[in-house]
Amino acid sequence: MIAKLSLRAAALGYLALLLLLPVSMVIWRTLSSGLGTAWAAGSRPEAVHAFWLTLGIAVAAVAANTVFGVLCAIVLVRHDFRGKALLGSVIDLPLAVSPVVVGLALIVVYGRSGWLGGWLAEQGVRIIFSPLGMILATIFVSLPFVVREVVPVLREIGTEQEQAAGTLGASAMQTFRLVTLPAIRAGVAYGVVLTTARAIGEFGAVAIVSGKLVGRTETLTLYVEDRFQSFDLVGAYAASALLAMMAVGTLLVLNLARPDESTV
């Protein structure tokens, strides 16, 4: 009994010191500076711009990665071809590559002296220091989530219903829309939430390709750093608290979507 209690105390104490106390501290600091002050800090034009830019980039990256993720999962589960295992490993790459390296890679391709950067500049297309590059960086880091959530679901549901639809004369598109898609809905939703959280929170890769132009290419996470470095702690905490609340919202959605497997 004593052993059990001390294990519990150790685990909960570790979590409290590492996670809960620091996060509560930021929210408390934001509130203790007064809601009015926090609101004023959060509604500065740069902050509002950062908020909408973050949202726009997240929507673009999530849309691209959701379409890609569903198609890629279908290919990985339903098709057979050489190099399938390799494709599976490539999908996981963004989980292991440093965000800083992602930013650098985009600079090397699309920067001034990059592979495509010079040619694109002649065409009047700017990728680095513009939202386009930030979207590319965000797509890179948030790529694996939808694939990884949909693959096990596709495996689970099998092909019987799809085959039945086929014998009843449904086209491939109809089968996908009426049979496959409804069956993988929950997996897709889970993947979308994870992708969104990652997209909103990305810092390193976006910091490099954005050039951090205040009021132009500054996302919320960049805004937090900018405020912190300019000794505006109230502004940094207010934006952080907003991001923290989004994170808690993500957790709630994930929790509702996930069956409670831990009580089995």
Place this chain on the structure above:
Amino acid sequence: MRAGIVGYLSLVLLIPLAAVLWRSAGAGFGEFLQAIVNPEALAALRLTFGVSLLVTAINAVAGTLIAWVLVRDSFPGRRIVDSVIDLPFALPTIVAGLTLLALYGPRGPLGINVAYTMVGVVLALLFVTLPFVVRSVQPVLIELDRDMEEAAASLGADGFTIFRKIVLPNLTPAILSGAALGFARSIGEFGSVVLISGNIPFETQVVSVYIFGHIESDNVSGAAAVSVVLLILSMAVLLGINGLERWRRGHDR
């Protein structure tokens, strides 16, 4: 469809990563080597590697302990604690760094200041890698048949012996793969350490911050060379994890 997928992956992932390799090799092998054996880069690499190993070891122990308490113990609020584990995945890394500074930084309420020290870097990495081992061990622990443990207990084994001889061997593959994922994340981590590390060369400068500095000062080739080392390291870890997963699945059959 397959062509579309390969095309998308090439455009988004593979061509940019290949470009980094090409850029680091562009100036010749001599230059590449010089960029890596430069004392500041070497120090950053060594420091990152050492700190990541330490963090991985702590995670293996703490993550297993937390998973154990979440699965085998029951107390009010256990479900809430269970969902809090994922917080580091949901919280932006820069916010993670800032929250640690708010509590353990210069003006923190506890009077502890770990800003600009290695302890701060370790804390930040522990924060962002917390879920890996817990989430990898938890499902295995749930599935684990308790018959063997009960048999051992009836034969007179005490709790610790049962854990060491029966539970731990079953958990080892899951602990290893979770810890390895955390290690891969640690060596590349940037957002959470950039504020807390203070970026002091030879003391607290981790390799991601080193690379960032060199990109900012337009030394792209130098940044690319060190990035390649980091890339090779993380790919080796990824391959190791894939091998481990295959071994685990083989084990189950």
